[in-house]
Amino acid sequence: MKNNSSYYVFFSHLSNPLKMRLILELQKSPKNVNQLTSSLRVEQSKISHALSSLKQCNIVSVKPEGKQRIYSLNSRMILPMLKLIDTHANKYCNCETCGEIQCSAKN
Amino acid sequence: MKNNSSYYVFFSHLSNPLKMRLILELQKSPKNVNQLTSSLRVEQSKISHALSSLKQCNIVSVKPEGKQRIYSLNSRMILPMLKLIDTHANKYCNCETCGEIQCSAKN
């Protein structure tokens, strides 16, 4: 492990409900900002801000296309992580706190 | 995946420098609170607060021993995650932001 802090920023993304939703949405297929705002029903600037920090951490990448900007997931990076999250965290995350949170309702 | 929000709390621990340090320290061997405060050079109440939330999320567990409380890492849960972090995030986390953070210096 490079140094203890290398992953701090990385995990802060996964601990953000909106960013996590973006990741999962982009996992299905690349999308532009408008598509994301409407499918997640979240305000445009929120989406843009979130995408910008995801991009900075190499989790997503952009491709301009006309006036649109197509965002896509850097699958090679994040997919193994998502898979592990699915098997492991899913198995062990049984604390009450986790259950209470309803991120989809908020963001 | 159970629901999008199940992992929110879980990852919020990994995105916290102090908690991450605790995890890494406990990975070496189980320790009591005093040992943790002195090896990480962090105030006792900070450690206690952090440990308490890690415990709530099943990341660590406690065993009372006299007046001490021995904390240990729930390796089966967290180790595969740490391993994946090591191989993957290490490879892709090259953004400037990540490099700037010096968690060991702060917490």
Add this chain to the structure above:
DNA sequence: TCTTCATATGAACCACAATTCATACGTATT
């Protein structure tokens, strides 16, 4: 070049998580 559409950006604001500090609790020792 003017307008429109798609997106980004900055700054003020707000919410929540972390820190701090004082104190309480529990266990052992005398």
Add this chain to the structure above:
DNA sequence: AATACGTATGAATTGTGGTTCATATGAAGA
């Protein structure tokens, strides 16, 4: 039972990241 030690806890404060809103940018079309 009184004290000391190890740890936990609560409440007030601080700090940080997320939200909001207004506005800027940039590309395309008229």
